[in-house]
Amino acid sequence: MQYTSAKTLFFPVSSQVTQNKQPSTDEVEPSEESRWLSSVADGEKQTMGLLVGKWQEPLYRFFYRSLGNHADAQDLTQKTFIRIYKAASRYRPSAKFSSWLFTIARNLLIDEIKRKQKAQTIEFQEELTSMTSLSLDGKSVVDEWKEIFQHVLQGTPEKQRTALLLRVQQEWSYLEIANLMEVSEQVVKTWIHRARQKLKDRLKILEKKGEL
Amino acid sequence: MSDQLDEKIDKFLKAVDVEIKEPISATTIIVNAENRRFSKRARYTFWSTSLAIAACLLFLFFVMQSTDESLPSDSVALVPSSILSDRDRVLLEDVMFFSNEFEQSTVLLDDEALNLFVMLHPLQK
Numbered sequence: 001m002q003y004t005s006a007k008t009l010f011f012p013v014s015s016q017v018t019q020n021k022q023p024s025t026d027e028v029e030p031s032e033e034s035r036w037l038s039s040v041a042d043g044e045k046q047t048m049g050l051l052v053g054k055w056q057e058p059l060y061r062f063f064y065r066s067l068g069n070h071a072d073a074q075d076l077t078q079k080t081f082i083r084i085y086k087a088a089s090r091y092r093p094s095a096k097f098s099s100w101l102f103t104i105a106r107n108l109l110i111d112e113i114k115r116k117q118k119a120q121t122i123e124f125q126e127e128l129t130s131m132t133s134l135s136l137d138g139k140s141v142v143d144e145w146k147e148i149f150q151h152v153l154q155g156t157p158e159k160q161r162t163a164l165l166l167r168v169q170q171e172w173s174y175l176e177i178a179n180l181m182e183v184s185e186q187v188v189k190t191w192i193h194r195a196r197q198k199l200k201d202r203l204k205i206l207e208k209k210g211e212l
Numbered sequence: 213m214s215d216q217l218d219e220k221i222d223k224f225l226k227a228v229d230v231e232i233k234e235p236i237s238a239t240t241i242i243v244n245a246e247n248r249r250f251s252k253r254a255r256y257t258f259w260s261t262s263l264a265i266a267a268c269l270l271f272l273f274f275v276m277q278s279t280d281e282s283l284p285s286d287s288v289a290l291v292p293s294s295i296l297s298d299r300d301r302v303l304l305e306d307v308m309f310f311s312n313e314f315e316q317s318t319v320l321l322d323d324e325a326l327n328l329f330v331m332l333h334p335l336q337k
Binding site: 045046048049051052056057060061064065070074077078081082085086146149153164165168169196199200203204 | 217218220221222224225226227230232233234235236237238240241242244245248
């Protein structure tokens, strides 16, 4: 029995087509998050505070690096917790809590990207053009290259970016990422390599220019 | 060289220095979740009510239209020729004349329609 997406986290899918030989998720030990969610579902709403306290920073950083601004990161972190709260009674600890959490987070992220895609593409292209001919006068070099990196990261496809962030930021295994994104481990490795390569290429250009 | 680049990239991606501007409280989450639940319900109510009203209006429109169709038009005479005698015809023409004179709304037959009627249905002698 396998569980591979947000929808299927609640319901078993017997004929899910994946390229991975995944371990049975039924064997997952109930985590402290599962117990907290059970309490929330039973009406002990204050337990939600423990969940928020533990997970808001990882979520916020994931959204911040994905979208590049605090307002969106704040908004999506809040929306993720709202979804978690609403789904508390339906949650079954059949997969790792973090897998469930980040599946919800990723779905929200994709919705947000789609919503802004048109405007964002135009803005991004304009900003990237201005960023490459940037003068560093009066600005911190570190802040500057972080800004450029953020733009390069946002320019990578969502799948590559999310895979890279889950791997580096959240320290997930390739298999965990593959399960969440419903692809093979090999595909995940390729995505991560490509995203990382883009960042490296940009970094090398900056170093050659003597801006780092 | 490559390791240094990787380190820099990892440091950037981990975003350890990124701080939450406004920490989220569980209370805010709960309040928002409850509000959204309510607004979602309100949205469903709004649409179902709107649909019901639209259906009623549509029904009334069709009912009124079918009623209109069953009424004869002001300028059309629906009088079978068999029941009209010469006397009736004269009487009808008089009524028509006065109706037109006083622009009453009870005009049943205008000249043209009457002529056409008479031509198509010659009066029985």
